[in-house]
Amino acid sequence: MPNVNANEIIYNSCKSRTSVMKKVFLLLFTLITLNSFAQSVKYKIITQSESVRLLESISNFEVFTGKQLHVSIFRSSNGSGNAKLPESDEVSYNFIFCVAHFDENPDSKVFSVGPFINPIISNKADSGDSIDFII
Numbered sequence: 001m002p003n004v005n006a007n008e009i010i011y012n013s014c015k016s017r018t019s020v021m022k023k024v025f026l027l028l029f030t031l032i033t034l035n036s037f038a039q040s041v042k043y044k045i046i047t048q049s050e051s052v053r054l055l056e057s058i059s060n061f062e063v064f065t066g067k068q069l070h071v072s073i074f075r076s077s078n079g080s081g082n083a084k085l086p087e088s089d090e091v092s093y094n095f096i097f098c099v100a101h102f103d104e105n106p107d108s109k110v111f112s113v114g115p116f117i118n119p120i121i122s123n124k125a126d127s128g129d130s131i132d133f134i135i
Contacts, residue, residue: 054076057076057077057078058075059077060075061073061075064124064131066131067128068102068128068129069100069101069102069126069129069131070100070101070106071098072097072098073095073097073098073121073133074095074098075093075095075096075119076094076095076096076112077091077092078091078092078093078094078114079091091117092115092116092117093114093115093117093118094112094115094116095112095113095116096111096112097113099111121135122134122135
């Protein structure tokens with residue numbers, strides 16, 4: 001009878017189990033990747049010049065969530081020299097407010113306010129039915 005060491009038997013047993021586990025893992029990984037789909041990304045060129053101008057002029061964006069209202073505020077630049085100050089390239093800004101109620105089909109309104117020179121929103125107050133902003 002050949003002389004067999006117990007450590008060799010344990011080593012060979014673990015080695016074969018590891019090989020089987022690797023094959024099972026590789027098989028599962030292959031099945032998972034075959035069933036996954038990449039997202040189909042589509043793009044569309046925006047040709048409306050007003051929309052393009054507005055989107056490229058946005059310099060700041062903030063969102064405020066109140067008890068019943070959701071307000072998104074965009075700060076839009078009017079372009080260099082639009083503040084109409086003599087010998088100045090000062091920029092004026094408009095705020096665009098998008099206001100919506102929390103609902104399945106929200107009633108949304110969009111307002112543009114301005115022009116302002118270097119505006120900031122310094123305070124907001126939520127009273128439930130309205131959100132007040134101080135510019």
